Amino acid sequence: MSDLTRLSIADLRAGYARKAFSATEVTKAYLAAMEKARALNAYVLETPEKALEMAAASDKRIATGTVGALEGVPLGIKDLFATNGTRTTACSNILGNFVPTYESTVSSQLWRDGGVMLGKLNNDEFAMGSSNETSAFGPVVNPWKVAGYNQQLVPGGSSGGSAAAISGFLAAGVTATDTGGSIRQPAAFTGTVGIKPTYGRCSRWGIVAFASSLDQAGPMARTVRDSAILLKSMAGHDPKDSTSVDLPVPDYEAALTGEAKGLVIGIPKEYRVDGMPAEIEALWQRGIEWLKAAGATIREISLPHTKYALPAYYIVAPAEASSNLARYDGVRYGLRVPGDDIVDMYEKTRAAGFGKEVRRRIMIGTYVLSAGYYDAYYVKAQKIRTLIKRDFDLAWEAGVDAILTPATPSAAFGIGAKVDADPVEMYLNDVFTVTVNMAGLPGIAVPAGLDGDGLPLGLQLIGKPFDEPTLFRTAGVIEQAAGHFPVKPWW
Amino acid sequence: MSVDAATVRRVAHLARIAVSDAEIAHLQGELNSILAFVEQLDEVDVSGIEPMTSVIPMSLKKRQDVVSDGNVQALVTANAPMREDGFFMVPKVVE
Numbered sequence: 001m002s003d004l005t006r007l008s009i010a011d012l013r014a015g016y017a018r019k020a021f022s023a024t025e026v027t028k029a030y031l032a033a034m035e036k037a038r039a040l041n042a043y044v045l046e047t048p049e050k051a052l053e054m055a056a057a058s059d060k061r062i063a064t065g066t067v068g069a070l071e072g073v074p075l076g077i078k079d080l081f082a083t084n085g086t087r088t089t090a091c092s093n094i095l096g097n098f099v100p101t102y103e104s105t106v107s108s109q110l111w112r113d114g115g116v117m118l119g120k121l122n123n124d125e126f127a128m129g130s131s132n133e134t135s136a137f138g139p140v141v142n143p144w145k146v147a148g149y150n151q152q153l154v155p156g157g158s159s160g161g162s163a164a165a166i167s168g169f170l171a172a173g174v175t176a177t178d179t180g181g182s183i184r185q186p187a188a189f190t191g192t193v194g195i196k197p198t199y200g201r202c203s204r205w206g207i208v209a210f211a212s213s214l215d216q217a218g219p220m221a222r223t224v225r226d227s228a229i230l231l232k233s234m235a236g237h238d239p240k241d242s243t244s245v246d247l248p249v250p251d252y253e254a255a256l257t258g259e260a261k262g263l264v265i266g267i268p269k270e271y272r273v274d275g276m277p278a279e280i281e282a283l284w285q286r287g288i289e290w291l292k293a294a295g296a297t298i299r300e301i302s303l304p305h306t307k308y309a310l311p312a313y314y315i316v317a318p319a320e321a322s323s324n325l326a327r328y329d330g331v332r333y334g335l336r337v338p339g340d341d342i343v344d345m346y347e348k349t350r351a352a353g354f355g356k357e358v359r360r361r362i363m364i365g366t367y368v369l370s371a372g373y374y375d376a377y378y379v380k381a382q383k384i385r386t387l388i389k390r391d392f393d394l395a396w397e398a399g400v401d402a403i404l405t406p407a408t409p410s411a412a413f414g415i416g417a418k419v420d421a422d423p424v425e426m427y428l429n430d431v432f433t434v435t436v437n438m439a440g441l442p443g444i445a446v447p448a449g450l451d452g453d454g455l456p457l458g459l460q461l462i463g464k465p466f467d468e469p470t471l472f473r474t475a476g477v478i479e480q481a482a483g484h485f486p487v488k489p490w491w
Numbered sequence: 492m493s494v495d496a497a498t499v500r501r502v503a504h505l506a507r508i509a510v511s512d513a514e515i516a517h518l519q520g521e522l523n524s525i526l527a528f529v530e531q532l533d534e535v536d537v538s539g540i541e542p543m544t545s546v547i548p549m550s551l552k553k554r555q556d557v558v559s560d561g562n563v564q565a566l567v568t569a570n571a572p573m574r575e576d577g578f579f580m581v582p583k584v585v586e
């Protein structure tokens with residue numbers, strides 16, 4: 001029965017329909033796989049009792065024939081999503097043993113549709129990081145390794161636990177969040193599919209906030225079809241999030257037509273950055289050829305403000321984070337370190353509870369918002385955001401349907417390799433993904449090949465607002481041409 | 492623009508994060524490296540450009556101004572590190 005963890009969500013759906021196995025059997029297979037894979041540190045909390053209880057309920061519904069879209073599908077939940085009665089920490093010491101008394105809207109929709117919760121997944125502390133090394137629970141190990149070498153690699157971040165769980169067959173589907181690339185970069189580093197939907201497509205209610213104008217939830221999965229199935233359940237309007245959009249959720253699976261006839265795919269020349277490895281350039285070229293062969297027209301385009309997206313992001317995101325994270329004060333929840341007076345208590349609590357990267361970002365954010373600097377930094381960065389979005393708008397107006405770029409400037413790197421480097425070096429991981437958050441657009445990362453070391457590389461497709469169907473359709477073409485990249489378990 | 496040690500101390504206090512003297516020099520270097528990185532934005536002419544306020548054009552939904560939730564005091568204080576009689580406990584603020 002160990003093969004059950006190899007099945008896609010679509011396979012599980014078909015298997016349950018013909019009673020080939022039960023949700024309890026599938027869930028047990030995943031729980032056993034999770035136990036064997038603890039060295040990867042993908043899960044920060046396993047919830048086997050809850051999983052078996054939910055699987056038993058699924059089996060009852062399967063027996064009566066009233067099944068939801070994710071009936072009996074074992075899922076991992078990033079620890080940024082509040083789960084009612086189950087510890088939620090954002091992988092920060094400052095939340096300590098916080099046990100929410102409410103459920104995030106996105107996860108509640110997964111349970112509404114019959115999903116089974118396996119546990120909570122590791123991530124960079126408050127989703128601030130690109131390697132999952134800032135987590136208070138320690139780094140996640142990428143299931144991928146360079147053939148013949150023992151060095152452990154990062155799975156990317158911030159959704160590193162999500163990426164390792166999906167690529168290491170430790171969940172059939174996972175939730176993740178993306179503020180500057182936190183779904184797409186780890187997907188690329190682990191040979192999996194990850195989509196950041198349009199801003200407003202998924203409710204942010206009940207998700208620990210990082211930078212509210214950039215944060216979006218999305219799924220990661222092993223196939224494009226599975227990511228389409230998951231997004232359908234996660235998306236939708238929520239009265240509790242005033243930035244969630246009241247638009248019908250399309251049938252994303254129906255978009256998977258296997259061809260790209262009539263589509264105009266833009267290739268932005270500004271994404272050809274200095275020092276980009278030849279392998280990434282070659283991968284991009286292969287992607288272009290695959291889409292051409294599937295009927296798409298390729299057009300070179302210009303997004304002139306691309307290079308300013310990352311520096312503008314490192315003003316906007318820390319500014320919003322410094323404001324959002326003001327709530328961790330040692331009074332209402334989480335850690336508290338006693339002090340001589342209330343300010344001393346705040347300062348000691350926050351110094352002890354936040355990790356290094358989080359403290360650094362709060363301080364940058366506080367500085368750029370402080371008196372006399374607000375216009376020079378924050379307002380200026382928001383103006384640059386307008387220009388970045390305008391670049392994309394001009395491309396759409398000129399008839400471009402989607403934009404193809406590399407997902408990351410490199411394959412996965414070693415754990416610890418960038419720890420002592422300048423923080424900016426780590427930030428450069430998000431150079432291809434961050435523009436999408438700044439403009440609020442949807443973006444999908446899809447595995448497209450292996451590099452010379454045998455590590456996965458991904459391509460990214462960027463779409464028009466709420467045009468996720470075209471992204472699934474186009475990503476499906478790349479997936480068909482490139483094939484799948486299952487990891488060989490060594491753990 | 493770059494920050495000096497006094498500014499690092501001031502920002503840490505504004506952010507309500509205790510910083511030891513030993514950490515100041517290191518933090519100063521890191522903050523300056525990030526500020527140097529964002530300095531390239533000075534190349535961009537933003538005159539006449541409106542700052543972005545919403546990536547997706549939408550009007551905020553309104554709802555009836557009525558009580559829609561509440562009476563959950565026990566849930567609200569359930570995770571408090573110190574609580575008494577349904578209140579959050581803090582050090583004395585007013586003498």
